[in-house]
Amino acid sequence: MSSEAGMPDMMDRFKEKFGLAKAAPIATAIVMGFTLTACFSGSDEQDGRESDQDQERNENEQAGGGTGAVPEGYQEIDAGLISYSVPADWEPPEEENDELTNAYEGVDEDGTIVMTAGLVPINGVDETTDSAKAITRALSGKVTLGNRIREMDRDQEIEIPGARSAARNDYLVEQSRIDEIDFSNVIDIALITEDNEGVAFRLNVADDAIDSQEREKIINSIRVN
DSSP states (O other): OBOGGGSHHHHHHHHHHTTOSSOOOOOSTTGGGOOOOSOBOOGGGOOSOOOHHHHHHHHSOOOOOOOOOOOTTEEEEEOSSEEEEEETTOBOOSSOOTTSEEEEEEEOTTSOEEEEEEEOOOOOOOTTOOOTHHHHHHHHTOOOSSOEEEEEEEEEEEOOTTEEEEEEEEEEEEOSSOTTOSEEEEEEEEEEETTSOEEEEEEEEETTSSOHHHHHHHHHTOEEO
């Protein structure tokens, strides 16, 4: 097991620069219980169980951004600097959350929130920030103990319409503190606009509430306004 704590000074600098040191991950309902852990369980440590989510990730290459088009049956959300799309039946949360802004939520057949999308507040991005990877590194360093990361694919360079730089993190997180779900599928997208403004978008899906193709539709819909 490896730990992000192996580079505390670097992580602290990233978190301080991008305003993430005090911001907790999403924190309401089931899917909001997701927190990244300092304990990383990579492919060499996997103990034999390959989940449906693992198989989907292997079958669907993580390509990143897309055209910014709104998929059929989806609604486009104007989130200020960017727009993104989610299924038409997703709704804004009943209460505003400072840790995930411009958010929309999807529920299962029991009415439990099992999917969320929105913006993680950041600051400190300017013309001296060369790459959106600086933001994804800060996001992946924003960890709390409690869950095991079964897979993590970090700092992938991608393209987002209207962004001068964009990067992506993918996490498959084993839930140990929430009995109702086994895994969280989490995608972080960071981008820097042509005007040197930074944006961080997070999609969090419990188990197989939507499959990887539907998750990619949401990611591929992101564009700079």
